[in-house]
Amino acid sequence: MRFQDAARDARAVVYAGIQADPLVARLATLAADATYGQRLMARAVMNGESTDPATWRTIFPTVLGPDAPDLGRAEAILAAGLEVAERGEQVRSQFRGAFVESLAQVLVARRAGGAAVRRERRVLFDGVAAEIHPYDLTVETAGREEAWDCKWGARGINADVLNQLDDARRHAVGEERALRVGLIVFDMRTSCAVRLSQQTAPRTGTAVVTLETLDALAGRKAAPG
């Protein structure tokens, strides 16, 4: 089992520009230390129609109200989320995907170390054709390798991604190696469970991290609220 940079096609070059946008990194840094409520607010704002901050302060009184804990972070997340929401639909969608990848990278790096965490990498096995799509995130520490795919919403869970992850895990076993594989979904646990219940692709060896459990990526328990 070995890791390799994915060749960039035209779509990947365009998307790399989105990934490198400072707004993506700002949001990810803010969300990495956010509470459950703050992350839920970020998801709602980036998926919402309203771009008036007053509307969101009304909808989230326990997150954005005057007595809310860590109000400065919540307001910064609101401002950054609205910057994403104000983009056109297609760009907004790309920003949201890049945000989840960046957030996952920050969190996983806290557990695995920044140098071990890579983006857009393929996992190659002897005698096995390389998958078309690279993994969003890999951990390349010898003996503790991981491959993750990141999704903005539960609707991104499909047979293709489940099969790719499970194939990689099984191929690693075939080389007498262990590869932890999983999905990181910035959506609710219940929605992911419903989505997974509709799938027949193998998933018992695939971890699923949801908006409620993101902190587990960093090796810590979720912050309340």
Place this chain on the structure above:
Amino acid sequence: MPDETAGDLLATALAGLALLAELGETIEDEWTYVTKLAEMGRARLRAAVPDPGARVSPATAAAIEALAGEAGRIADPHRAIDWLSTFPAVAELALGGFPAGPPPRSPTAGT
């Protein structure tokens, strides 16, 4: 608004959820997902209001009204499905609830 009860807010939230479900169901390929999500959303909202006769704070009432209003502004069915996933959790938070389900699990096994 000062006389609103938790039950009134539940009705408002359920109506907002129904709007999203109706719009989301127009994506035929997602009909099963949408109906199941709506069913679970209704259950989650009802669970967040154990006492429908209880008085609620003005901030909570305003939050649920604004949330339902936001749901009503959604015109794109794909975005409605995304909102259908988020809406019950946002309402639950406004109603003073916490994320449902067991404590966070370690990412070592499938959901």
